[in-house]
Amino acid sequence: MAALSSPLRVCRGILKEIRLSQGPNYRQSLAYNYVMDQYRKNKVTGERYCRAQQEAHHASQAYLCLLTSTRNHMVLHNLYHAKGERSPEQAAGMVGLRLPTQPGGKGWEK
Template identity: 80%
Template sequence: MSSLSSSLRVCRGILKELRAAQGSKYKQTLVYNYVMDQFRKNKVTGERYCRAQQEAHHAAQTYLCLLSSTRNHMILHNLYHGKGDGSVEQAASLVGLRLPSQPGGKGWEE
């Protein structure tokens, strides 16, 4: 029974990633039809337990990992890449640091 719930979890995860990538009309895509067809074809029944189902489950988990990793990579790429050279203050704030403030100049003159 845990294999069935695990397969359902993977299927829902893949559909969630497709929805994030394709938008609200993801159900009209060929990818959605292919994924649903593969999950229906490799469904475990009471009479059958075969190695092909385990291989299909592993392939589905790998595909889910690929989709989520690609989405996370694009988020990080858009966040940190391509902004050009910034000021020292921007570079420091990017890594969580602040530059010391000098309100009256350098501090040693009067």
Template identity: 85%
Template sequence: MATLSSPVRVCRGILKEIRAVQGLNYRQSLAYNYVMDQFRKNKVTGERYCRAQQEAHHAAQTYLCLLSSTRNHMILHNIYHGKGNRSTEQMAGVVGLRLPTQPGGKGWEK
């Protein structure tokens, strides 16, 4: 089983994803307030250590993974999804390839 990163790192990661979606005024959003309330509510003290806190941390880690994966998916979707008809050369360039040229210079290649 993989170890969980620290709760502060998870909280910062979630807030980073919220900021990426909402812009600079993300602190006034309901999502920001909800995340901060949940992290404050599930904070571990010296007197309290229970399975519920670990479950909340795991749920937060999973939510962070969902947010970052969704953002990465949208970036890739915008890059590679159809933007109309493209030529073969353009599509090869999108994936980092070049088409071969005719050796010998027959005169019809570009």
């Protein structure tokens, strides 16, 4: 199993994803308040070490992965899917190809 990053880094990552989705007023959102309450509630002090805190950290790491993947999916979806019908030149350009040109100068090629 891969090592988990620090809880502070995960919290900052989650708040960054909330900021990207909610806009500049993300601190007034319910998601921001919920995340901050959960991090404050599961804070580990020097006197206690519990399994629940590790489970909460693992769940927060998974939630950060979900938020990041969802945002990346929407970027790719908007880039490639919702454009309608494309010309053959545009479709070939998306995958890094070019259509061949007609040799001999027939007058109708570009």
